[in-house]
Amino acid sequence: MPVEGSAHNRQKKEELLLRLHEAEAVLDAIRNGEVDAVVVRTPVGEKVFTLEGSYHPSCVLVETMNEGACTLAFDGTILFCNSRLCTMLDRPLPEILGEPFLRFVVPSDADAFDAILHKGRQERCSVEIRITTPEEKWIPVIFSCRPLDQDGKEGICAVITDLSEKIRLDETIASGNLAKSIIEQAGEVIVVCNEEGRVIRASQLTNDLLGKSPMGEHFDDVYRLTMGETERLFTVADPLQRRFRRNEEVRLKVAAETILYFLLNAAPLTDDGDRVIGCVVTLTDITYRKEAEKNLQRAREELEQRVAERTLDLARTVRELREKEHMLLQQSRLAAMGEMISNIAHQWRQPLNALGLIIQELPMVLEEGELTPEFLDQSVANAMMLVQHMSSTIDDFRNFFKPDKEKVPFRLSQVVGNAVKLIEASFDNREIEITLHFQDDPTIVGYPNEYSQVILNILNNAKDAVEARGTEKPMVEIRIAALGEKSLLTITDNAGGIPEEIIYKVFDPHFTTKDTQGTGIGLFMAKNIIEKGMNGRVSVRNTGTGAEFTIEV
Amino acid sequence: MERAQPERYLLRLYIAGRSRLSQRAVVNVKAICREHLPERHILEVIDIEEQPELAGSHQIVAAPTLVKESPLPHRRFIGDMPKTSTILQGLGLDPES
Numbered sequence: 001m002p003v004e005g006s007a008h009n010r011q012k013k014e015e016l017l018l019r020l021h022e023a024e025a026v027l028d029a030i031r032n033g034e035v036d037a038v039v040v041r042t043p044v045g046e047k048v049f050t051l052e053g054s055y056h057p058s059c060v061l062v063e064t065m066n067e068g069a070c071t072l073a074f075d076g077t078i079l080f081c082n083s084r085l086c087t088m089l090d091r092p093l094p095e096i097l098g099e100p101f102l103r104f105v106v107p108s109d110a111d112a113f114d115a116i117l118h119k120g121r122q123e124r125c126s127v128e129i130r131i132t133t134p135e136e137k138w139i140p141v142i143f144s145c146r147p148l149d150q151d152g153k154e155g156i157c158a159v160i161t162d163l164s165e166k167i168r169l170d171e172t173i174a175s176g177n178l179a180k181s182i183i184e185q186a187g188e189v190i191v192v193c194n195e196e197g198r199v200i201r202a203s204q205l206t207n208d209l210l211g212k213s214p215m216g217e218h219f220d221d222v223y224r225l226t227m228g229e230t231e232r233l234f235t236v237a238d239p240l241q242r243r244f245r246r247n248e249e250v251r252l253k254v255a256a257e258t259i260l261y262f263l264l265n266a267a268p269l270t271d272d273g274d275r276v277i278g279c280v281v282t283l284t285d286i287t288y289r290k291e292a293e294k295n296l297q298r299a300r301e302e303l304e305q306r307v308a309e310r311t312l313d314l315a316r317t318v319r320e321l322r323e324k325e326h327m328l329l330q331q332s333r334l335a336a337m338g339e340m341i342s343n344i345a346h347q348w349r350q351p352l353n354a355l356g357l358i359i360q361e362l363p364m365v366l367e368e369g370e371l372t373p374e375f376l377d378q379s380v381a382n383a384m385m386l387v388q389h390m391s392s393t394i395d396d397f398r399n400f401f402k403p404d405k406e407k408v409p410f411r412l413s414q415v416v417g418n419a420v421k422l423i424e425a426s427f428d429n430r431e432i433e434i435t436l437h438f439q440d441d442p443t444i445v446g447y448p449n450e451y452s453q454v455i456l457n458i459l460n461n462a463k464d465a466v467e468a469r470g471t472e473k474p475m476v477e478i479r480i481a482a483l484g485e486k487s488l489l490t491i492t493d494n495a496g497g498i499p500e501e502i503i504y505k506v507f508d509p510h511f512t513t514k515d516t517q518g519t520g521i522g523l524f525m526a527k528n529i530i531e532k533g534m535n536g537r538v539s540v541r542n543t544g545t546g547a548e549f550t551i552e553v
Numbered sequence: 554m555e556r557a558q559p560e561r562y563l564l565r566l567y568i569a570g571r572s573r574l575s576q577r578a579v580v581n582v583k584a585i586c587r588e589h590l591p592e593r594h595i596l597e598v599i600d601i602e603e604q605p606e607l608a609g610s611h612q613i614v615a616a617p618t619l620v621k622e623s624p625l626p627h628r629r630f631i632g633d634m635p636k637t638s639t640i641l642q643g644l645g646l647d648p649e650s
Contacts, residue, residue: 018626026615026631034632035615037569039601039608046609048601048616050569063571079580083571094568094598097576098583 068141068160071148076100076117079155088141088162090133101158106130106138113143120145120156131160139164189262189283192269193219195276197236209254219281225250225264239266239279250283261290328509332521339460346425347393351386358383407534410448412480412487413441419455420478423463432466433475434459440482444553446534451553454529454538457522458491458549465495465547486536489551497542506540562586562594562644563623569616570602577633578617585637589646 029035037050062069068085070078081096089096089104096104105113109129116127126144133139140163148157183190183203191214192201199214199222207213214222219236227234228249238245245266252260262283269278358379365371420434427434459476466474471494481488498506505511509524523538530536536553566582568575579598586594601608601616611620621628621644628643 022629022631029631030615032632034574035617036572036574037601037616039605039614039616041609046601046605048569048605048608050572050602059573077580077584080573080576093571093576093600094566094579097579098581098587 068162070101070158070160072101072117072145072156072158074121074154074156076102085160088139088160089131090135090137104131106132116143116145117156120158121147121154123147128163140167188285191219191223191281191283192278193236193240193281194278195240197240197279200278209252209260223252223281225252225262225283234264234266236266236279236281239268239281240276242268242276244268249286252283260285261287328521328524332525335521339456343422343426344393346429347422348390349425349429351390355383355386358386407445407447409443409445410451411441411443412451412489413438415448415452416455416478416480416489419452419459422452423456423459427459427463427476430463430467431474432463433473435475435477437477437479440480440487442480442482442487444487444534446536446553447529450529450533454526454551455489455491457526461522462491462493462495462547465493469495471495483552487553489553490548492543492548493546495546497544497547498540500542503540503542507538559593560624562590562621563597564594565597565599565611565620565622567599567601567608567611567613567616567618567620570600572616574633575617577635578619581634581637582619582640585634585640589641589644 026035030038033051035051037048040047040049062082065082066084068088069080069082070085071080073079078096078099078101081093083093086093086096101117102110102113106129112127113129116125116129119125124144124146126142128140129143130138130140142161142163143158144161145156145158148155180201183192183201186203187205188203189206189209190201190203191199191206194200197219199217199219202214210222220233223234225234226232234245234248234250245264248264250262250264252262254260263286264281264283266279266281268276269280271277362371362376362379365375416436420436424434455478462476465471473494475494477490477492479488479490479492502511502513507523507527509521511524527538530538530551530553534553536551538552539550541548541550564582564586566578568578582596586596599607601613607613608616613620615631617631617633619630619634619640624645630640630643634640
């Protein structure tokens with residue numbers, strides 16, 4: 001088919017012309033320096049030959065420099081880019097070329113970048129910005145640029161310096177310096193060991209402690225630390241094998257007689273991959289504290305011993321006091337009995353005389369033949385009356401000295417009367433005058449017998465005093481009055497009074513002015529009865545002519 | 554009457570490493586594509602220094618070379634392609650045609 005054949009030939013011819021045209025274009029391009037590499041087929045495959053000139057020495061320099069470099073059109077399109085910039089942006093070259101540089105700038109730094117791009121058309125300038133990788137890793141860089149006339153076209157030449165390494169380095173140096181400074185100035189023993197346990201850093205205090213630098217030595221060789229109260233030694237293998245030690249007490253013998261105590265903390269040091277690369281051991285000196293604790297313990301033991309001794313002393317004193325009190329009671333009782341016997345003796349003297357007369361009269365009357373049954377009856381009746389009287393006297397005394405069991409109301413005049421009745425005979429015998437002045441007759445609540453005993457004691461003292469002083473016209477006055485709700489009883493004698501230097505001691509136990517005659521108990525018991533038993537008050541004063549005792553209840 | 558969908562272009566640019574003209578070719582071809590074939594092109598950049606076997610199989614003799622794989626007919630352009638009008642004509646995108 002000639003038509004088809006002719007069309008086929010024409011098509012073939014066009015293809016051949018096209019290929020010829022392309023071949024000529026290749027040759028022209030090579031001749032005009034428009035290609036920078038040719039491909040040559042060799043027995044071992046294709047080889048690419050880069051034409052000399054496409055890599056100018058300055059290009060080689062740009063390709064091997066450690067900074068990113070690129071040329072930009074005024075609109076920021078990347079026209080050329082070196083391999084370092086590709087590495088920084090973590091993208092292949094074709095992905096970067098022809099793209100606006102802004103695409104690789106962190107959005108918040110876009111304004112700063114635009115400003116510097118604008119300025120870079122005119123002059124050399126630089127700015128710190130952050131560029132970003134496909135994985136959104138931000139890299140801090142210094143973007144420096146200046147105007148460029150490239151092949152007759154205006155543009156911008158830029159150099160991008162990665163700051164992350166520098167920042168990391170600065171941070172590492174800063175943290176290293178900080179750590180070094182902290183360790184050296186620390187007030188504690190801080191030792192850093194490598195993974196073999198050898199000391200690679202130590203605080204100044206460590207040198208002071210050991211008297212030499214431990215650097216390079218194995219920790220266990222330098223520090224023989226005994227754990228707690230045991231004899232087990234601490235080893236740096238513990239923290240190196242991730243066995244932490246927290247605030248454990250250890251001992252270090254630094255001289256024959258000197259043992260220092262520390263709190264030990266030990267922990268492993270790990271790298272970013274959690275691999276143990278060493279350990280840190282800190283020792284806090286607690287020797288002073290331990291000493292203080294020991295001293296405290298010693299002081300506590302001493303104190304306890306002294307307390308025990310004092311407790312024993314106290315118990316002994318209490319026992320002695322009880323014994324004395326018991327003795328006082330006994331003495332008081334004996335004194336009271338003596339008083340009673342003395343008073344009974346006075347009371348009985350007259351009736352005994354009378355009884356004696358009656359009995360002596362009987363044989364005389366019989367002798368005279370005048371003893372009649374009536375006379376005998378009368379004599380017996382008289383004698384019995386006297387015996388009855390003496391018997392009742394004993395009852396009076398017995399009742400009087402019987403201690404009261406409980407408080408009862410009583411009239412003061414009655415109690416005073418009873419007491420006076422008991423000593424009346426002995427006062428009469430000594431011609432001592434007793435006068436009673438009852439201004440009021442108050443009733444009080446208390447122990448009547450004991451109150452009587454108090455009056456008796458004071459009256460006996462008055463009797464002894466007038467006797468001792470040989471007072472002429474001895475007399476004792478007893479007055480009773482009411483003072484509001486209280487009763488007031490005063491007993492005044494005219495025996496000259498009590499010397500002022502001893503008057504404040506008269507109520508003390510065992511204080512007496514009567515030499516061997518007195519026990520020093522009477523007034524002491526009187527004060528006890530009135531003040532402790534009946535919430536009253538006993539006092540004494542000198543009137544000028546004698547002593548005056550006052551009882552307020 | 555429905556308008557036919559514009560044809561998609563598959564372009565392959567063969568470059569030789571980081572050499573100057575190859576870099577310039579990348580910038581120029583990207584600019585042409587962005588301006589004249591927006592949203593309807595695929596551009597593959599092949600470094601024949603890294604993959605010399607591809608240069609052989611695609612009968613590439615020098616770099617930079619741009620090959621229009623589709624639509625047919627195949628066309629190839631050598632050099633850094635500074636003259637946009639020549640390329641456009643070759644790609645069948647001559648604005649005057």
